[in-house]
Amino acid sequence: MLSDPPADCGLCPRLVAFRHENRRLYPEFHNAPVPSFGSAGARLLVVGMAPGLKGANRTGRPFTGDYAGDLLYDTLLTFGFATGAYDKRADDGLSLVDCRITNAVRCVPPQNKPVGAEVANCRPFLAETIAEMPALKVILVLGSLAHGATLAALGRKKSSAKFGHNAVHELGDGRRMVGSYHCSRYNTNTGRLTEEMFHDVFRRVRGLLDAG
Numbered sequence: 001m002l003s004d005p006p007a008d009c010g011l012c013p014r015l016v017a018f019r020h021e022n023r024r025l026y027p028e029f030h031n032a033p034v035p036s037f038g039s040a041g042a043r044l045l046v047v048g049m050a051p052g053l054k055g056a057n058r059t060g061r062p063f064t065g066d067y068a069g070d071l072l073y074d075t076l077l078t079f080g081f082a083t084g085a086y087d088k089r090a091d092d093g094l095s096l097v098d099c100r101i102t103n104a105v106r107c108v109p110p111q112n113k114p115v116g117a118e119v120a121n122c123r124p125f126l127a128e129t130i131a132e133m134p135a136l137k138v139i140l141v142l143g144s145l146a147h148g149a150t151l152a153a154l155g156r157k158k159s160s161a162k163f164g165h166n167a168v169h170e171l172g173d174g175r176r177m178v179g180s181y182h183c184s185r186y187n188t189n190t191g192r193l194t195e196e197m198f199h200d201v202f203r204r205v206r207g208l209l210d211a212g
């Protein structure tokens with residue numbers, strides 16, 4: 001099984017049609033499934049929802065060029081999970097440290113909203129991404145869609161762990177799942193998620209990793 005879909009992945013008809021439309025409208029964009037970013041040897045996996053049209057779908061790197069990426073990459077740099085400088089482009093030289101970033105759905109969805117069947121179609125890639133990380137200790141899920149997709153990828157029921165901001169769930173194998181509100185423009189503009197709240201989550205993640 002592949003941990004990243006092939007560039008011409010055809011599992012989701014709606015997303016394939018959107019990809020073809022975007023290739024016509026924006027031929028200079030990446031316009032393909034966005035692969036995970038960071039080493040499979042990392043202890044931290046951050047799971048987002050799906051690439052943004054003019055962000056990750058343009059640059060080909062998760063969260064890169066997306067509004068949500070500004071807060072995410074700044075926070076990763078602050079907490080030592082990245083080095084270099086984030087400059088909203090895949091060739092900015094930023095590298096992740098002990099951290100990997102992926103999305104529950106790898107292709108950009110219309111209106112930024114994947115449907116259930118698309119999350120399910122992409123689940124094997126998330127499952128394989130998790131399975132190929134031997135040192136993985138913490139999975140940080142950004143938002144309830146990523147929370148549900150990650151539980152499903154782990155073969156667990158949604159009812160086995162309730163999504164909550166800064167909530168920690170033991171996965172029973174020494175691994176933990178931590179929840180955070182998604183660092184989206186909507187959530188930060190409405191005040192549902194502040195920078196301080198997001199930092200609190202990363203402080204907790206760092207503490208869990210440091211505790212071993």
Ligand SMILES: O=c1cc[nH]c(=O)[nH]1
Pocket residue numbers: 048049050051052055056061062063064066068069103
């Ligand atoms: O969840 C998200 C949001 C923006 N960009 C991504 O790659 N994922």
